[in-house]
Amino acid sequence: MENTAHFTSGTTGAVDTEILVKILCVDDQRSNLVALDVALRDSNYQLVQVGSGSEALKELAQSDFAVILLDVQMPVLDGYQTAKLIRQTERARHTPIIFLTANYPTDAHVSKGYQAGAVDYLFKPLNIEVLRAKIAVFADLFKTKVDIRELKKTEKALRQAVKVRDEFLSIASHELKTPVTPLQLQMEGIVRLMEQGKLQSLPAERLKVMVAISKAQVMRLCRVIDQLLDASRIGEGRFSIQTEPVHLNEIISSALEQLQLAIDAADCTVRLEVEPGILGNWDRFKLEQLVVNLLTNALKYSPGRPIAILGSSTPTQAVLAVTDQGIGIAPEDHVRIFERFERAVSSKNYGGLGLGLYISKQIVRLHQGEISVRSEPGKGATFVVKLPKNPDFELQERQECQTNL
Numbered sequence: 001m002e003n004t005a006h007f008t009s010g011t012t013g014a015v016d017t018e019i020l021v022k023i024l025c026v027d028d029q030r031s032n033l034v035a036l037d038v039a040l041r042d043s044n045y046q047l048v049q050v051g052s053g054s055e056a057l058k059e060l061a062q063s064d065f066a067v068i069l070l071d072v073q074m075p076v077l078d079g080y081q082t083a084k085l086i087r088q089t090e091r092a093r094h095t096p097i098i099f100l101t102a103n104y105p106t107d108a109h110v111s112k113g114y115q116a117g118a119v120d121y122l123f124k125p126l127n128i129e130v131l132r133a134k135i136a137v138f139a140d141l142f143k144t145k146v147d148i149r150e151l152k153k154t155e156k157a158l159r160q161a162v163k164v165r166d167e168f169l170s171i172a173s174h175e176l177k178t179p180v181t182p183l184q185l186q187m188e189g190i191v192r193l194m195e196q197g198k199l200q201s202l203p204a205e206r207l208k209v210m211v212a213i214s215k216a217q218v219m220r221l222c223r224v225i226d227q228l229l230d231a232s233r234i235g236e237g238r239f240s241i242q243t244e245p246v247h248l249n250e251i252i253s254s255a256l257e258q259l260q261l262a263i264d265a266a267d268c269t270v271r272l273e274v275e276p277g278i279l280g281n282w283d284r285f286k287l288e289q290l291v292v293n294l295l296t297n298a299l300k301y302s303p304g305r306p307i308a309i310l311g312s313s314t315p316t317q318a319v320l321a322v323t324d325q326g327i328g329i330a331p332e333d334h335v336r337i338f339e340r341f342e343r344a345v346s347s348k349n350y351g352g353l354g355l356g357l358y359i360s361k362q363i364v365r366l367h368q369g370e371i372s373v374r375s376e377p378g379k380g381a382t383f384v385v386k387l388p389k390n391p392d393f394e395l396q397e398r399q400e401c402q403t404n405l
């Protein structure tokens with residue numbers, strides 16, 4: 001007998017979503033329920049019909065109703081008792097109740113009804129026009145309330161988004177500014193030496209150090225900018241790979257070469273145990289970026305301690321593991337840290353945008369591989385990357401087409 005339909009919000013026009021207007025009809029006489037069903041059938045309401053007060057309470061505990069049409073004369077729990085119990089529930093304490101009564105009530109009855117929480121009375125036999133008009137008012141009221149609730153939720157989500165953006169801007173500015181200060185100092189030093197005519201006589205070793213410091217800062221700056229660009233490419237669906245046959249140890253060697261200065265600065269040793277001849281159809285530069293990201297984290301979160309890079313393979317898969325002995329990561333953060341801007345350390349203690357692992361995960365995903373972490377706080381971390389040697393891009397394309405259909 002249920003008449004399910006959706007009521008499209010139009011009263012406030014504020015939130016353009018469908019709002020389901022549910023009406024609860026409570027009557028022990030089936031013929032009365034049928035009459036209500038007929039009267040409201042063509043309207044955009046979902047009628048839920050029950051034959052007793054206790055069933056009504058069960059329904060009201062499960063969902064929000066726009067209005068309750070409640071028969072006064074029912075066995076066990078009558079309409080007044082049911083209304084009192086409804087008013088004591090958390091969910092339905094403010095749901096409007098219209099009493100349906102066969103007898104024209106005395107003033108005493110009416111007052112009892114209003115005390116029990118009724119907002120109106122309707123007399124049987126029901127005048128359909130009046131019934132529809134009253135229900136329409138309560139339906140509009142209900143929609144307005146839902147609209148306001150949704151608006152408040154949207155406003156809260158927007159505020160949160162603005163807060164995240166502001167925090168991100170402040171962290172990003174800090175990350176961009178950090179390498180610039182030492183770079184500026186080196187530049188000013190060189191300019192001063194030039195002005196004083198002392199540059200020619202500067203020992204080559206000293207100049208080398210100044211250039212090395214500047215180079216490291218420029219690289220750091222480039223890394224931050226690259227991360228920001230990659231994150232925006234991922235967001236726009238423009239992050240892609242170009243594969244070619246490449247050896248895993250070549251990728252690792254280039255990453256180590258890039259990071260040599262940083263490895264020295266962090267006072268770390270890197271143990272390399274990579275099976276020779278692990279060849280895959282991969283994006284050389286993106287995988288280099290992945291290894292750089294994992295190593296940079298190992299250096300940052302485990303300075304002064306040994307790092308190990310292990311590479312092994314099966315006939316179809318390569319496995320790369322980067323292990324450090326640093327601060328470690330709590331198990332509840334193991335999944336979250338691969339998401340955008342997610343960090344498991346305070347920005348007071350460690351710089352970073354929270355993008356390295358997010359980008360790394362996208363690189364691995366594009367290669368149809370997996371990345372995970374094994375770690376406990378204080379006991380170091382091992383990041384494990386599993387890569388198919390020959391990703392099947394045609395299969396991936398077919399699957400994506402199917403999901404889009």
Ligand code: ADP
Nearest residue numbers: 297301328337343344345352353354355356357
């Ligand atoms: P960032 O290092 O810039 O914060 P990442 O995306 O590279 O961003 O890492 C996300 C978070 O994961 C880090 O903030 C840190 O809490 C944690 N993390 C990553 N690598 C390590 C590691 N080797 N040891 C301990 N924590 C790590």
